[in-house]
Amino acid sequence: MADEQRVLERERSAVDEAWRGLDENARLPAAAPPKTVPAEPLVPVPGQQIRAVGQRATRPDSRYHGLGQTRYIDDLALPGMLHAKIKRAGIASARIKRIDTSAAESMPGVMAVVIGREFPVNSFGPTFQDQPVLADEVVRHAGDGVAAVAAVTEQIATAALEKIVVDYEPLPAVFDPLDAMREDAPKVHPPKGNICHSLAIRRGDVAKGFAQSDHIFEGRFTSQMVEHVSIEPHAAIAAWDANGRLTVWATIGRITLARADLARTLRLPMNRIRLIGTIVGGNFGGKNEISQEPALALLSKKAGRPVKGVFTRGEEFIASTVRHPFIMDYKTGVTKDGRILARTARLVLDGGAYCSWSETTLGKCCVLAPGPYKIDNVRSEAIVVYTNKTVAGAMRGFGAPQVCFAYESHMDDIATALGIDPLAIRLRNAFEEGSPSPTGQVLQSVVVKETLLKAAERFGWEVRS
Amino acid sequence: MKRRGRGMACMWYPIGFTVAANPSAAVVKMNEDGTAVVLTGTVETGQGSLAVLGQIAAEALGIATDDVHLVSADTDATPMDCGAIASRTTYVTGNAIRLAAEDAKSVLFEVAAQVLGVAASQLEARDRTIQVKGFPRCSVPIGEICKRAQITLGRPPIGSASWNPPTVALDPESGQGKPFSTYVYATQIAEVEVDDETGEVEVLRIAAAHDCGTPINPMLVEGQIEGGISMGIGFALQEEILFDGAGRQINPNLTNYIVPTALDMPEIDVDIVQNYDPTGPFGAKGVGEPSLVPTAPAILNAIRDAVGVRITSLPATAEKVLAAIKAKRGDERKQIPA
Numbered sequence: 001m002a003d004e005q006r007v008l009e010r011e012r013s014a015v016d017e018a019w020r021g022l023d024e025n026a027r028l029p030a031a032a033p034p035k036t037v038p039a040e041p042l043v044p045v046p047g048q049q050i051r052a053v054g055q056r057a058t059r060p061d062s063r064y065h066g067l068g069q070t071r072y073i074d075d076l077a078l079p080g081m082l083h084a085k086i087k088r089a090g091i092a093s094a095r096i097k098r099i100d101t102s103a104a105e106s107m108p109g110v111m112a113v114v115i116g117r118e119f120p121v122n123s124f125g126p127t128f129q130d131q132p133v134l135a136d137e138v139v140r141h142a143g144d145g146v147a148a149v150a151a152v153t154e155q156i157a158t159a160a161l162e163k164i165v166v167d168y169e170p171l172p173a174v175f176d177p178l179d180a181m182r183e184d185a186p187k188v189h190p191p192k193g194n195i196c197h198s199l200a201i202r203r204g205d206v207a208k209g210f211a212q213s214d215h216i217f218e219g220r221f222t223s224q225m226v227e228h229v230s231i232e233p234h235a236a237i238a239a240w241d242a243n244g245r246l247t248v249w250a251t252i253g254r255i256t257l258a259r260a261d262l263a264r265t266l267r268l269p270m271n272r273i274r275l276i277g278t279i280v281g282g283n284f285g286g287k288n289e290i291s292q293e294p295a296l297a298l299l300s301k302k303a304g305r306p307v308k309g310v311f312t313r314g315e316e317f318i319a320s321t322v323r324h325p326f327i328m329d330y331k332t333g334v335t336k337d338g339r340i341l342a343r344t345a346r347l348v349l350d351g352g353a354y355c356s357w358s359e360t361t362l363g364k365c366c367v368l369a370p371g372p373y374k375i376d377n378v379r380s381e382a383i384v385v386y387t388n389k390t391v392a393g394a395m396r397g398f399g400a401p402q403v404c405f406a407y408e409s410h411m412d413d414i415a416t417a418l419g420i421d422p423l424a425i426r427l428r429n430a431f432e433e434g435s436p437s438p439t440g441q442v443l444q445s446v447v448v449k450e451t452l453l454k455a456a457e458r459f460g461w462e463v464r465s
Numbered sequence: 466m467k468r469r470g471r472g473m474a475c476m477w478y479p480i481g482f483t484v485a486a487n488p489s490a491a492v493v494k495m496n497e498d499g500t501a502v503v504l505t506g507t508v509e510t511g512q513g514s515l516a517v518l519g520q521i522a523a524e525a526l527g528i529a530t531d532d533v534h535l536v537s538a539d540t541d542a543t544p545m546d547c548g549a550i551a552s553r554t555t556y557v558t559g560n561a562i563r564l565a566a567e568d569a570k571s572v573l574f575e576v577a578a579q580v581l582g583v584a585a586s587q588l589e590a591r592d593r594t595i596q597v598k599g600f601p602r603c604s605v606p607i608g609e610i611c612k613r614a615q616i617t618l619g620r621p622p623i624g625s626a627s628w629n630p631p632t633v634a635l636d637p638e639s640g641q642g643k644p645f646s647t648y649v650y651a652t653q654i655a656e657v658e659v660d661d662e663t664g665e666v667e668v669l670r671i672a673a674a675h676d677c678g679t680p681i682n683p684m685l686v687e688g689q690i691e692g693g694i695s696m697g698i699g700f701a702l703q704e705e706i707l708f709d710g711a712g713r714q715i716n717p718n719l720t721n722y723i724v725p726t727a728l729d730m731p732e733i734d735v736d737i738v739q740n741y742d743p744t745g746p747f748g749a750k751g752v753g754e755p756s757l758v759p760t761a762p763a764i765l766n767a768i769r770d771a772v773g774v775r776i777t778s779l780p781a782t783a784e785k786v787l788a789a790i791k792a793k794r795g796d797e798r799k800q801i802p803a
Binding site for chain 1: 477538541
């Protein structure tokens, strides 16, 4: 009897052990509280002397990331929260004749539907407010949203999009930026022409510079459209309180501007909007302005419940902003020994359907286009044009990676033709402390040559004979 | 046959917005024990900006990085900021936080001046104390000063400030002006291997020498450069959104739009070039965007060095490189006299 009991006891405790082990193992990292708190400060504090600048200090968020404790928007839920989806036009240029949302609205589980004309002000944009939150009259690119749905589940919201009927009258479209510049091209924003913005920088006399040059080199370079591909897609939650105050949690890198845009589109005083920037899972310029937030706010108001929206990966490509494709014509006059006497750069930027950050991109690339070189005679001209394509906006570098590709490829072509080492030709022309920039600015803390020499040293660059 | 080549590219890049004002504001609140809370409207977007901003506050207050906590990105609680854009956070928000810390410190100095019996101008904050310059023994723990300021004198040490990079508008005719307060510089050199039978390009290693002014946190500077290079490789060789004839994207997914992964990363050798910009917080400028700028041309120049073809349209996909190699061979064959 006693033996039996002992066996039973042992078996029971073995099962308990196993369960305990399972429980430990079954814990998902995202749900597990940290088992220890750091006893020591995360950053070594050496004795009395404290120098904070220059330390390889641990980031305050590294433990959260390492332990899977970081809460992104997709990890957040509010009681009664609904899920939103946006119907995309799928046609690049069209007039909207009719939107019928009745079948979607009558679906069980659908709590609210909004269309463009319900917004107090249906436009936004950092420079020109030419982009609708949801297109109401005209679709200007295939990723334009035309209606938004909030439902109790994401699946129902997605299914409801299929029930929304939109009648389009196709309009002529233009996709090539050089075609878009022609007088007879279809206008993306009629009656305005397709030239969204232009800028020119002139210094010295390029004609004289070319006349004095021993050699003149020309080249055309083009770059493609790319996406930011942040791991976390655009995501936001909107919720109203009993005082009519709106709180929006959003993956946005510029909360001050985003609140101003929300206040404008919803016609709300700013003190009735609280915008909380959550931990952003990658921005790279793609999350610098509002996108779906006004739609979520309106859906939430109509449904009387919090509403979350998370872009699909497909929407990240078609409905968020992308990097401007460039067409770049360079012409450079040099002396026999590779000194640049004159350079012209003509840039055409494909801005897509709306202005977004095109003006900023234009300004930066136009200033930077001649490269980090002392050139007395410079002309840099840049034009950004509207096309019926995905909206080009802010992306890490604002046009600089495109022009750097052109001026540095061009530089190597010149070096090869003249038989000069690529390092030597750059050292011969690079900015120095106090050099004037193409806009006539006296540059300070200039270390182009130092970076050239350091990189060459690290790489083991040897001059080939 | 696999052929190796090398290519370099250098660049310049501005910090902050083009001409347009882009201020940041900040608030620094000292606690009774000498630790601090910083309020900033910028957003941590994964780059580690809160660590850098905390280090700037700590340096200005003479306390440890761990003594600073940052509250960020809430329009109800934090002061205005133009945000995590244009490589401006360290430079602009950093300057605002440095000035806000100086503002809070001026209260501490007033209080400490009474305790130590010297003029406030004779004091400095370091090693978690307020001390007489050059006389570290003549010091009071910063916590005591904070407590005294708040509890005895009723003057809580709170500082606030804003900063905007100075610019001059561009002349509408000539484009002359001062569009940016400061710029950073960099050079990257790539070594690649090109398979001349398939056109495939592998980036073997990149040496990257970057100027960011004073590196506030060298580890995070290196992180930015490594991340930028990965983005630059995608821009140079792989990524491209393609459209059908009707203006619809045909590859809006990660199966047909290929971004670089860890397996595509080359060996990276980072050099942070010594520099100091007097207009930046403790000499710092920025590094976020520039890290990607010279990567693509360095790779494209290396392709030319390896197989002698100049690809003038990005990205340099295997198909494009192979077609260029074949065209070049065709040209060379034609040159043989009959």
